[in-house]
Amino acid sequence: MGRFIVRRIIQMIFVMFAxxxxxxxxxxxxxxxxxxxxxAGRHESASTIKAIRKEWGFDDPLPQQYVTTMRKVFTGDLxxxxxQLPVGxxxxxxxxxxxxxxxxxxxxxxxxxxxxxxxxxxxxxKFADRFLTIIALVGIxxxxxxxGALMNYYLGFKLxxxxxxxxxxxxxxxFGWFSHLILPWTALAILFIGFYSxxxxxxxxxxxxxxxxxxxxxxxxxxxxxxVRHVLxxxxxxxxxxxxxxxxxxxxxxxxxxxxxxxxxxxxxxxxDAVGQLxxxxxxxxxxxxxxxxxLLNAIVDIAYAYLDPRIRLQ
Amino acid sequence: MATEPLAEPAxxxxxxxxxxxxxxxxxxxxxxWRLGLxxxxxxxxxxxxxxxxxxxxxxxxxxxxxxxxxAHTTWEENHLSDTITVDGKKKNVVSLDGVPIGPQYFxxxxxxxxxxxxxxxxxxxxxxxxxxxxxxxxxxxxxxTVLLSIILGVIAGYFxxxxxxxxxxxxxxxxxxxxxxxxxxxxxxxxxGGIQLGPITISGDSLAIPVLIIGVVYVPYMxxxxxxxxLSLREKEFVEAARAQGAGSLRxxxxxxxxxLSSTILVFFTLLVANAILLESSLSFLGAGVRPPxxxxxxMIDEGIDRIATAPHLTIVPGxxxxxxxxxxxxxxxxxxxxxxxxxxxxxxH
Numbered sequence: 259m260g261r262f263i264v265r266r267i268i269q270m271i272f273v274m275f276a277x278x279x280x281x282x283x284x285x286x287x288x289x290x291x292x293x294x295x296x297x298a299g300r301h302e303s304a305s306t307i308k309a310i311r312k313e314w315g316f317d318d319p320l321p322q323q324y325v326t327t328m329r330k331v332f333t334g335d336l337x338x339x340x341x342q343l344p345v346g347x348x349x350x351x352x353x354x355x356x357x358x359x360x361x362x363x364x365x366x367x368x369x370x371x372x373x374x375x376x377x378x379x380x381x382x383x384k385f386a387d388r389f390l391t392i393i394a395l396v397g398i399x400x401x402x403x404x405x406g407a408l409m410n411y412y413l414g415f416k417l418x419x420x421x422x423x424x425x426x427x428x429x430x431x432x433f434g435w436f437s438h439l440i441l442p443w444t445a446l447a448i449l450f451i452g453f454y455s456x457x458x459x460x461x462x463x464x465x466x467x468x469x470x471x472x473x474x475x476x477x478x479x480x481x482x483x484x485x486v487r488h489v490l491x492x493x494x495x496x497x498x499x500x501x502x503x504x505x506x507x508x509x510x511x512x513x514x515x516x517x518x519x520x521x522x523x524x525x526x527x528x529x530x531d532a533v534g535q536l537x538x539x540x541x542x543x544x545x546x547x548x549x550x551x552x553x554l555l556n557a558i559v560d561i562a563y564a565y566l567d568p569r570i571r572l573q
Numbered sequence: 574m575a576t577e578p579l580a581e582p583a584x585x586x587x588x589x590x591x592x593x594x595x596x597x598x599x600x601x602x603x604x605x606w607r608l609g610l611x612x613x614x615x616x617x618x619x620x621x622x623x624x625x626x627x628x629x630x631x632x633x634x635x636x637x638x639x640x641x642x643x644a645h646t647t648w649e650e651n652h653l654s655d656t657i658t659v660d661g662k663k664k665n666v667v668s669l670d671g672v673p674i675g676p677q678y679f680x681x682x683x684x685x686x687x688x689x690x691x692x693x694x695x696x697x698x699x700x701x702x703x704x705x706x707x708x709x710x711x712x713x714x715x716x717x718t719v720l721l722s723i724i725l726g727v728i729a730g731y732f733x734x735x736x737x738x739x740x741x742x743x744x745x746x747x748x749x750x751x752x753x754x755x756x757x758x759x760x761x762x763x764x765x766g767g768i769q770l771g772p773i774t775i776s777g778d779s780l781a782i783p784v785l786i787i788g789v790v791y792v793p794y795m796x797x798x799x800x801x802x803x804l805s806l807r808e809k810e811f812v813e814a815a816r817a818q819g820a821g822s823l824r825x826x827x828x829x830x831x832x833x834l835s836s837t838i839l840v841f842f843t844l845l846v847a848n849a850i851l852l853e854s855s856l857s858f859l860g861a862g863v864r865p866p867x868x869x870x871x872x873m874i875d876e877g878i879d880r881i882a883t884a885p886h887l888t889i890v891p892g893x894x895x896x897x898x899x900x901x902x903x904x905x906x907x908x909x910x911x912x913x914x915x916x917x918x919x920x921x922x923h
Contacts, residue, residue, distance in 0.1 A: 273745065273746065273749060276742070276746040277746055277749050277750070280746055280747075280750075281758070284758050284759060284762050285758070285762050288759075288762050288763065288768070292766075295765065295766065296762065296765050296766055388618075392618075392904070395900060395903050395904055395907070396896070396900055398903065399847070399851070399896050399899040399900035399903050400892075400896050400899075401851055401854045401855060401858070401871075401874070401892065401895065401896075402855075403854075403855065403858050403874070403878075404854075404874050404888070404892040404895070404896075407874075407878045407881060407888055408885075408888065408889070408892075411881045411882065411885060411888075415882065507751040510751055510754065511751055511753070511754040512751045512753060512754075514753060514754070514757070514859065515753070515855055515858065515859070518858075518859070519878075529754070529757070530859050532761075533757055533760070533761055533859045533860055533861050534859070534860045536761055536764055536765060538761060538762075541757065541758055541761045542758070544754070545750065545754050545755070545757075545758040548750065548751055548754045549749045549750045549751075549754075552749050552750070552751065553749050556749075
């Protein structure tokens with residue numbers, strides 16, 4: 259087990275290195291003229307461009323540029339070209355908000371998807387199954403910012419059932435925190451409910467035909483016990499993997515649209531605001547932050563699996 | 574095996590026998606495509622949504638007809654200081670305090686069917702042209718993804734070795750980025766300078782930029798399963814037979830292996846178009862996709878959200894068009910997959 263963990267961590271570090279190189283290449287080397295002009299964004303003037311070229315060392319050889327860029331990212335020296343605020347601080351401020359959104363949404367979509375998926379597998383081929391399948395497809399066909407904006411307007415603004423966007427700290431007002439997050443959680447979860455319930459449905463349908471399910475039925479277990487203990491438990495395994503990865507993706511900026519629509523001021527919205535200004539340094543930092551988080555969660559999921567299933571360790 | 578009739582059935586001679594023989598051949602000779610088509614035709618829901626998609630595409634293709642014959646304007650023409658005649662009364666397209674006119678339906682002979690936007694542009698015309706742009710980006714990006722994925726997947730799966738290692742590592746690294754973040758990063762990097770690659774220059778506000786970006790970011794999701802299939806196909810007997818006949822690698826790849834991927838490619842293509850249209854709208858919403866004044870469903874939703882409190886239809890209508898288009902592609906693609914290869918596992922991420 260120890261050897262597996264070490265090997266997996268080394269692999270993770272390699273992927274993170276590759277991720278940082280690719281991010282660097284996207285912003286510094288894409289063949290379209292001067293990276294300093296791009297970095298200056300909407301505020302180009304000869305003197306800013308000159309200062310940026312000196313600061314980022316755009317005249318140096320590429321490996322040197324890479325080192326300069328990474329040093330700026332990791333020492334907290336990176337500043338927004340637009341507001342001049344340090345990027346690291348701004349991301350740190352957004353993290354609790356993004357986590358609040360991601361954790362609640364992840365729990366919600368998992369719970370609802372399990373209910374939907376299991377129910378439509380049990381009713382496979384019947385009307386309820388077809389109806390849920392169409393609903394799931396509608397869910398994955400909606401842009402999250404569109405349904406979010408409509409929910410915010412009709413349920414938040416017009417009917418006044420929910421606060422109209424914004425975020426309240428959990429520490430200051432737990433109830434306000436919860437009520438401000440209900441709509442964002444729902445909007446973000448809709449897409450994933452669509453995906454997960456479909457995956458779970460097909461997994462359950464595969465598992466139902468396994469020998470051990472027949473054995474359980476032959477032993478005289480109740481249908482409910484068979485479904486929950488034997489079928490659902492085994493159908494959940496691939497879903498849990500997906501869950502880990504998607505959670506990482508949401509934390510790493512997958513919530514960029516939801517946060518923006520509901521004005522949650524998390525990491526995603528920080529990135530979105532920077533995109534609107536064509537402000538490169540925050541976009542660069544959040545891109546790397548996102549990918550690092552996914553790589554990290556990937557490794558954690560793998561290690562958890564190896565712990566649960568010894569066969570994986572020996573591969 | 575013993576039931577296979579060796580001789581012609583007795584009693585039938587001449588044309589009747591030939592007919593029966595032809596009938597038997599017809600059933601035996603049904604290929605996987607014919608079978609798939611037959612299964613698809615039985616799936617009424619999929620057919621309904623397939624037809625709906627065609628209707629949506631045709632109405633967007635017909636955008637110039639609506640613009641010329643009905644609305645008498647273009648997608649970029651401002652009517653800030655113009656007036657139109659509604660029920661015999663003259664009305665400002667944009668009122669003096671800056672509020673644009675609401676939906677007129679057919680009251681003004683089809684002009685401003687869905688009202689005007691802040692610049693006095695006809696929303697219905699922009700909706701149709703925006704649909705054209707969204708659909709073009711969807712199809713263009715899906716085409717690029719399919720092309721790149723086939724090339725990378727086939728090379729990696731067929732030759733294996735170090736090429737496979739490099740391609741797989743590259744796909745793994747790309748896969749580590751959430752699709753939307755990678756697309757946004759590329760969008761920001763390309764927005765100002767565009768692309769200058771040797772003789773090819775694409776300006777930053779060209780529609781080709783979102784096509785390229787979306788085309789690239791979905792490649793890992795398709796190239797990996799293609800590679801996996803190629804790995805198992807290359808060990809099949811027909812590939813061995815082709816090699817024994819002296820066929821070269823290129824010939825084996827493109828006339829033996831790729832045709833066997835066609836059902837996977839077809840299923841991926843429909844789902845890719847749907848996802849590309851969705852991603853286009855997200856990118857445009859964030860300001861890293863289609864650039865104004867070009868319309869697309871994404872930019873129109875983005876502009877609509879700013880005015881949702883006074884004119885919610887500006888958000889709802891382009892969104893509904895987009896959802897219907899993506900939904901019809903998803904349902905139809907699902908039906909195609911069930912018909913051609915029910916066990917295929919296809920998943921794209923948003």
